[in-house]
Amino acid sequence: MVNLTIDDKQVTVPRDATIYDAAKACGVKIPILCHDKKLHPFGGCRMCLVEVEQMKGRLIPSCTTPATEGMIVKTMTDEIVKARKLVLELLLLKHPIDCPVCDAAGDCDLQNLTYEYKVNSNRFTDEKFNHAIDYDNPLIERDMNRCIHCGKCARICDEIVAFGAYTFINRGIEAKMGTEFDGPLNCEFCGSCVSVCPVGALNSRPFKFKARWWALTKTKSVCSYCGTGCQLTLGSKDGKVLTTIYDENQGFHNGQLCTRGRFGYQFINSDKRLTSPLIRKNGKLQPASWEEALEMVTSRLRAGKSDPASVAALATARLTNEELFLFEKLFRGTVGTDNIDHSAGFAHEALTVGAKASFGVAASPSVIADVQKANLLLVVKTDAYETHPVIGFEINLGVKRKGIDLRIVSDKKGKLSRLPGAKTLVHTPGAETALFNALCRSVIDQGLAVEDAAGLAELKKALTDATPEKAAAVCGLSAAEITALAKDFASAEKALIILPIGLGYPGHGSALASAAANLAILTGKIGKEGCGLLIMGEKNNSQGAVDLGIYPKSTGLSAQAIIEACALGNVKTLFVAGENPVVSYPNRAKVEKALDQVEFMVVSDLFLTETAQLADVVLPACSFAEKSGTFTSLGRRVQMVRQAIKPLALAKSDFEILNAINSALGGGSFANQGAVFAEIAASVPAYQGLTQAGLGDEGAVLPVAIAAKLVPVAGEAQPTFAGKLALVTGSALYHNGTMSRFGEGPMYVCPDGYAELCVADAALLKIAEGDLVTVTSGAGSVSLAAKVGKRVPQGVVFAPYHFGEGSINTITDGSAVTWVTVGKK
């Protein structure tokens, strides 16, 4: 620690602090333009100049100068003010000063500082910039005339996003921020550059001319896409969510968002939202009143109480904890059926079955903070970046800044494989469990296993045949590669396994979760900081849905069994809260037929989804922006979702819907969602003692008591079919589930599904980028646009699942790999 004096205030700061950090620590504000707490110091703008007693004769940039013992710093003298004014005059010389039409006005560091330093005239004159404005993409507008060359966009894109879209081009007065070959922006469109731009050079186009910054109501909430649980601030006005506002002090991610979080909010006020309840009359869905719709639903469920086995319910893991609790209470409690499930039944199995068996709790032992504390990260599938981009940013930061040894086992290469020093083992599709078994076996063979691990004898016995040599053939890797990875993982001081799960990853089930858990347990990597296994649920409240028991507990039917029972007529009443099985569950034709046959189906959703179109009653539900409650993210963090706008049209939150039904059926009612949370805190052990008020801005991490046990699982070789390609499904970078299709942002960037092939296979099949191809499996065939690249290995096709048109579940059946033929249409 070092002691120094800033503006007559004594302050003690860590040895690696700069003068700027020290000033911040004692509440002295130093103006900055190019500095950002998330990025490496840059020292470009010269706004943060200060005077240091010991370094007299020149002004010192505080953001790049380390604080040293005994420093006496002045941050505001006449000379400093003069220097800062000069900086602003020079910046304003070329700047267009078009604040009246600039969306950054009110939230612009240059404007605010110009005002603060009263720069009302300029001693210099020069021509203004005359750069062409980039309107080429629908999300980010680049007006380089307003740019002040702070370089934050280029630095965040490199340091955190690891994409590198921006660079300084040219030199001297000609210099500007540009892209490769000075072309249009062609990137991931995460908008990180927009969020850190201190002026209006980079703008969010969907927000352009929508509202002045100061007129927005700002509401802190949690993103409703993936399971990461990024905090965000919604900017709303006149009952509409108009933008997400960057707040660098929010969450573990310091306000950093991905393209879904930043540009995916438009689904909230989409004109495709359901505006009124619908009831099927004469074969057509027609608008109806809430009374009529709810009466139909309650009378049906009331009748179902006498035959609970004929009632089933599916919920999406997007609902709040409070709504899921009520859902469980209504169906398992009041109606008395155990036929409840979510995420196709398999997308949560890694937690509900795998983690439950291996750790004794249906949750990950590790938390998000462990990612950056690890020495070695073992990521299952490069898709971890696509499924959870902000966790991807954490991985980028850890690898680039802290030199974390990144190992990836994947069926294809991806962005993560390009990080410095990253080692990717590309294995045969579907061989993950066999690979982890072989890694465990190799750890044991090399004498690196923890001797007292529970279940070691059984595991050793079960792994008799899982030698790296034998697994090598199954995985398409060499025994040496497997042995080396096992050794590195075991000998790393802190090693963490990252496993994404979800509807697109049918192979990431309980077996893989337990096999991965075995490796962590066997090497003593459980219960320690920076170690363990992080299972990443797909949806914003995947962990909450598991915690609140939205899956069959005893004799009930799982999601897939419910679909089958609908087809057989055993389930007569199906309640679907936000799920879209038609597009997201395996085997679309089977699902459609089953849902067509079920006697009575109710769907509550924001949109008239493919599933809702088959319903007898459709209830318009609320988005996360129209309600309050809590989500539990991966890493078990419970966070507060706060209502930003009133429900749209006649929409009601699932809380209101479920509460009304439950009370009509005599199951009691809750005064508000807060009362439900109190009930959760009282009855769900992990949530004990929590209050919504107590969650605050940070949220609370649920405790887990890990009882680690090695669980032998079979890792069988996937059958192969000569002349066919292995289709693996997954997540597209811009999408999550099927809801992102209603966000304009994600849809502009990735509007349709695609089939991704390697260059060699494409050449063999005479397929070029963009060609329409037919992908055929035993279950059916689907037309998709071809994407040709270097990501997937030969013999493999990748397709994302989110899309309704040409949905990939038309041809998949829930197995890890689907064997297909691909031909030009």
Next chain:
Amino acid sequence: MSSAPAEEIPAEEIDLSEANHIIDKYLTLPGNLMPVLQGIQDSYGFVPRPTIDLVAERLNVYPSQIYGVLTFYSQFHMKPRGRYIIRVCVGTACHVQGAERIVDTFFGRLGIGHAETSADLRYTFEKVACLGACGMAPLAMVNDDTFGKMTVQKVDEIVETYNQRPM
């Protein structure tokens, strides 16, 4: 990934083997981007677009970053250059000795302006700030050959001479 207008991409295929060879040579050297780009420029006469993509891929550097480096240093060129690079000094000493007349005469004889390349790729003409031989002012250079005490007559001689040289 990138998206330059089609006309910037040379119609004929570029042989990347030389670029690969240069990259191999510097692959493990820290800070290898500069020597690799210089090597490519020496070998190809300019830095062709496909070699930029290749360097980005093989050195794992963002294409944007390479573009930033290429536009920062005036030594790099992304368009084909002439076989003979004529440079005329317009620094202080040459300027007072009438360098502008030499420049104007070259413009007239070659039909190209500053930093331009003739259509037949024989000449590229550049005005430069100082060539470091003020005693010989006014000074011109063609590739590595130096011509001191330049006169308008000498411009004609130089053009005549290099018109005869092989491409």
